[in-house]
Amino acid sequence: MKNTKTYFGLALLAIAGVILVAADHIDAPSSKGTSADIADFYAFEPTTGSDNTVFIVDLQSSVLPDLAYGTFDENVLTEINIDLDGDLVEDKVIQAIPRGGIMYFFGPVAPSQKGLDSQVAIDAPLGSVEISEASAKTTTTASGVKLFAGPRQDAFFFDFFQFNAVIGGNAPLGFKEASEAEDTFEGANTMSIVIEIPNAMLGTTTAKNALGLEVYKTWVTSNKKQ
Amino acid sequence: MKFSNILYACSFVLAVSFFTSCNNDDDNQSTMLPDANADFSGIYSQVDHMGRPGINTVLSADDATKDSQNRTLPADMAVAFQASFEARLEAYHDVYATILGADPAAVNYENNILGLDVATLTGYLAADVLEVAPNLPTTYFNPGTDADMDGRILVPDGDEVALTGRTIQDDVIDVSLILLFGGMEGDRFSGQDTDGDGMADLPRLTSDGVSITANPTTTFPYLGNPE
Numbered sequence: 001m002k003n004t005k006t007y008f009g010l011a012l013l014a015i016a017g018v019i020l021v022a023a024d025h026i027d028a029p030s031s032k033g034t035s036a037d038i039a040d041f042y043a044f045e046p047t048t049g050s051d052n053t054v055f056i057v058d059l060q061s062s063v064l065p066d067l068a069y070g071t072f073d074e075n076v077l078t079e080i081n082i083d084l085d086g087d088l089v090e091d092k093v094i095q096a097i098p099r100g101g102i103m104y105f106f107g108p109v110a111p112s113q114k115g116l117d118s119q120v121a122i123d124a125p126l127g128s129v130e131i132s133e134a135s136a137k138t139t140t141t142a143s144g145v146k147l148f149a150g151p152r153q154d155a156f157f158f159d160f161f162q163f164n165a166v167i168g169g170n171a172p173l174g175f176k177e178a179s180e181a182e183d184t185f186e187g188a189n190t191m192s193i194v195i196e197i198p199n200a201m202l203g204t205t206t207a208k209n210a211l212g213l214e215v216y217k218t219w220v221t222s223n224k225k226q
Numbered sequence: 227m228k229f230s231n232i233l234y235a236c237s238f239v240l241a242v243s244f245f246t247s248c249n250n251d252d253d254n255q256s257t258m259l260p261d262a263n264a265d266f267s268g269i270y271s272q273v274d275h276m277g278r279p280g281i282n283t284v285l286s287a288d289d290a291t292k293d294s295q296n297r298t299l300p301a302d303m304a305v306a307f308q309a310s311f312e313a314r315l316e317a318y319h320d321v322y323a324t325i326l327g328a329d330p331a332a333v334n335y336e337n338n339i340l341g342l343d344v345a346t347l348t349g350y351l352a353a354d355v356l357e358v359a360p361n362l363p364t365t366y367f368n369p370g371t372d373a374d375m376d377g378r379i380l381v382p383d384g385d386e387v388a389l390t391g392r393t394i395q396d397d398v399i400d401v402s403l404i405l406l407f408g409g410m411e412g413d414r415f416s417g418q419d420t421d422g423d424g425m426a427d428l429p430r431l432t433s434d435g436v437s438i439t440a441n442p443t444t445t446f447p448y449l450g451n452p453e
Contacts, residue, residue, distance in 0.1 A: 036273040043358035044393040046448070053358055054448060056394075077270040081300075088301040088353055099264040115299060120266035134451055152449035155394045155440035156279075162434065173417065174429030181435030187453050194447035199360040207357075209389045210340065210350055215357035219277040219300055223270035 035073035036222040058190040072098040075225040083217040086207035103149035146196040160184035277354035285311040311348035336409035364391035394442040
């Protein structure tokens, strides 16, 4: 019976293990480790009842072998896409692209091209902020938008080492209990772009989530200059 | 002065005033226009995509699919990936069934705590977007407060707020595990001791056991200084 239990455990853990690669920190082969690698994406209201939404895009999380961070690539345009009617086509985009140590933001604006190719919406500047070093430099635009770009703590948390043990067949009982589990990303850093923007600038949404609640449907893309 | 010199002088003055006006307010360089030499022209072609954490790497069966998903538009994703996502999720359950000598057809994904069947769940996940509610509190998933006193706290009672965004503190790993493997009650495989011998018999698959270790802040930009 002990063997059956072990097999049972191993099988289930093989299942869970393969499934458990989290966020986009360990990404698809063609983008992994490049300057266009999106590590993570957050979208939230900063305080209960706020009329603003915060978007955080993390690029290039370097967890292994060391926990250092990189720099922003001037050939990479980061684009936050916002769907307002639930058809999963972007109605507005917010763009960020660095030039000469400054992160420039554009939008929210209907994109000139929808789809896989993008152009910078130079007719719709949103603002700009000096790219920070270790301590945060932020800016607030006249329209109340807060901007930041620079290295930050990577706040993602996951016991990636235990996950490796799981998929390696060395963890028949699955993940560890809280007293023993360890966050592999503890101490990791990333390059973050953070925008806090009044919802009025994003627009009114009629899209709904699976529970019928009104939501913006959003996604972030990284785009490389051709 | 020659007219051209006057022109140069005027241009210089204008240029200087332009730049100094941008620097007058140190906290609000918001209208700083791009340096005249900054070139934003060109076509930028998509390399990477992200909506919800973990979905592409979780449910795409191979590297080719993962790469493809990174260059698929969300409007096309459900058609492109729902069936393969469902097959992948079912395959995971079949592996377990086969190892135990059970009939794979009898061991399947169990409708999760949101009540989603496998087609609905994988269709929802295949359209890889992160939803954020403008007028509701943000929570990736709120396990609920048993408002209807039915003894089930993990299961939504119909009035919870969920899937309304992703805060820095949200445990997206545990939520994803619960929704994929937790079954109706959310704890289908949670290290239970089924034979009462004091040792876990079922593996722990609905939580990885870790909580946030970073130190987010309550003020913009909400993430802490790098370490």
